[in-house]
Amino acid sequence: MAVLRTTLDMIRSSGLLILALLNLRFNGSQSLADLQWLPCQFVDEKVQVNEEGHLETQYIHREAVIQFGYDGDSPLHPAITFLITASKVDMRRYFEGGEDSLNCEIRRHNSGGIFMRWPALGAQEHDVWFTCTLRHSKSTITTFLRHTPSAPVGGKPDSLKRLTVNDKDLLTTSAGMVILTRTPSVEVGFLKEPTLDCQFAVDHKQANVTVEWRLQRHGERSKLFSYSSRTGKSEGTGVSIKAIGAGNASFKLPPTRKPSEGTYICSVLIPPLYGTHDIPVSLTEQPRVSLNVGSTYSLTLGEDKKVVCDAEGYYPLDVNMEWLREPVGGSPTPVFLKNVLYSSHRVHQDGTYSLSAFFLLQPGLEDSGYKYTCRVSHKSLLTPIRKSFILSVTEPDSTLWYITVFVIIIVMLGILFWLLPQFITGSKRCKEEVLRAHA
Ligand SMILES: *[C@@H]1O[C@H](CO)[C@@H](O)[C@H](O)[C@H]1NC(C)=O
Numbered sequence: 001m002a003v004l005r006t007t008l009d010m011i012r013s014s015g016l017l018i019l020a021l022l023n024l025r026f027n028g029s030q031s032l033a034d035l036q037w038l039p040c041q042f043v044d045e046k047v048q049v050n051e052e053g054h055l056e057t058q059y060i061h062r063e064a065v066i067q068f069g070y071d072g073d074s075p076l077h078p079a080i081t082f083l084i085t086a087s088k089v090d091m092r093r094y095f096e097g098g099e100d101s102l103n104c105e106i107r108r109h110n111s112g113g114i115f116m117r118w119p120a121l122g123a124q125e126h127d128v129w130f131t132c133t134l135r136h137s138k139s140t141i142t143t144f145l146r147h148t149p150s151a152p153v154g155g156k157p158d159s160l161k162r163l164t165v166n167d168k169d170l171l172t173t174s175a176g177m178v179i180l181t182r183t184p185s186v187e188v189g190f191l192k193e194p195t196l197d198c199q200f201a202v203d204h205k206q207a208n209v210t211v212e213w214r215l216q217r218h219g220e221r222s223k224l225f226s227y228s229s230r231t232g233k234s235e236g237t238g239v240s241i242k243a244i245g246a247g248n249a250s251f252k253l254p255p256t257r258k259p260s261e262g263t264y265i266c267s268v269l270i271p272p273l274y275g276t277h278d279i280p281v282s283l284t285e286q287p288r289v290s291l292n293v294g295s296t297y298s299l300t301l302g303e304d305k306k307v308v309c310d311a312e313g314y315y316p317l318d319v320n321m322e323w324l325r326e327p328v329g330g331s332p333t334p335v336f337l338k339n340v341l342y343s344s345h346r347v348h349q350d351g352t353y354s355l356s357a358f359f360l361l362q363p364g365l366e367d368s369g370y371k372y373t374c375r376v377s378h379k380s381l382l383t384p385i386r387k388s389f390i391l392s393v394t395e396p397d398s399t400l401w402y403i404t405v406f407v408i409i410i411v412m413l414g415i416l417f418w419l420l421p422q423f424i425t426g427s428k429r430c431k432e433e434v435l436r437a438h439a
Pocket of ligand 1: 195239240243248249250251252
């Protein structure tokens with residue numbers, strides 16, 4: 001039942017998304033800059049005290065809409081509406097690229113124990129925060145939305161108290177801060193120096209910003225860089241401090257090696273808000289594939305040949321190599337060779353790998369004209385690499401056999417022509433002797 005409801009919710013919200021995007025289309029815009037509303041999943045929390053007396057949070061998915069406009073606007077859709085009023089921070093400005101798989105999610109944000117008034121005009125001590133995250137293949141944008149409830153909700157972040165949000169409620173909010181990345185995940189080769197994108201914007205000037213980059217790999221965290229605008233102190237390298245002033249906290253990696261892999265975490269702290277983006281970085285290198293025979297290969301019936309396919313310099317380790325035999329021109333299903341052997345993986349100094357797949361070719365005459373293909377699949381390749389040769393098989397020594405026969409005939413003819421005159425004269429003499437004897 002729950003599954004069915006979620007599915008129905010998904011269908012409904014994707015329907016809404018299409019509606020919203022159609023609305024955008026009719027406005028004749030290619031970016032989201034003129035977007036008026038967007039369906040969004042509100043991941044609400046229900047905090048309860050469980051049987052053991054501990055606080056337990058349950059997450060509930062609710063249908064919601066973000067609507068861009070002004071204080072006092074009425075909702076465009078009958079759902080929980082987060083009305084985002086104009087401020088210096090506008091998430092629509094950062095959105096670029098296609099409309100594929102745009103995902104919007106709103107969550108409650110608690111300030112993790114920091115209690116202070118947001119240092120912008122109009123902010124109240126008892127403001128409540130939400131985060132709105134737009135995810136897309138090319139970017140992740142998190143906006144912090146500040147809502148001033150009519151009466152203080154009170155309580156600490158971990159307490160049971162939450163601002164009650166009813167279905168069809170309209171919450172007027174103002175965007176206080178946005179943090180985004182245009183490199184939500186990075187795949188890169190060895191010895192490259194990619195830039196991990198991380199940008200932010202705040203709704204007021206002279207904000208107290210702390211920027212940090214950390215790397216998490218194999219469960220261990222290490223600090224790569226930190227900067228605080230309050231003290232003006234920085235640690236580590238990779239980020240331009242001048243750029244931070246303009247909201248650009250992008251981090252440039254030193255030349256990539258195997259230990260560069262991991263999750264890079266960009267964090268921006270503007271008390272009481274703390275925004276982070278996790279950027280997984282993985283290394284990939286494509287294999288170079290080669291055969292030890294040319295594009296055609298001839299063998300004599302009875303001979304054999306060790307045919308080797310080499311895949312070199314790839315990363316990561318997982319690779320799939322197979323040999324198949326197919327008629328030239330393709331069609332009938334190719335047959336995978338069964339007698340294929342593999343070398344063990346070789347590791348190169350730069351961290352890349354190599355592997356060979358080989359087999360002993362002992363063809364029959366019926367194999368002549370077939371195509372033998374080595375097929376290599378790897379994470380770095382969209383389609384497998386194929387290297388082939390066409391086999392031709394000849395009958396053993398057939399020319400030599402013809403030459404031998406030819407030579408024998410010549411020799412026999414020679415003998416014949418040499419012997420014939422002798423034989424004739426011999427037989428004449430013989431006849432004369434016979435005649436003389438009779439006489
Ligand atoms: C941010 O700064 C980096 C250099 O640190 C630069 O490569 C990048 O283009 C900048 N991004 C923007 C949006 O200005």
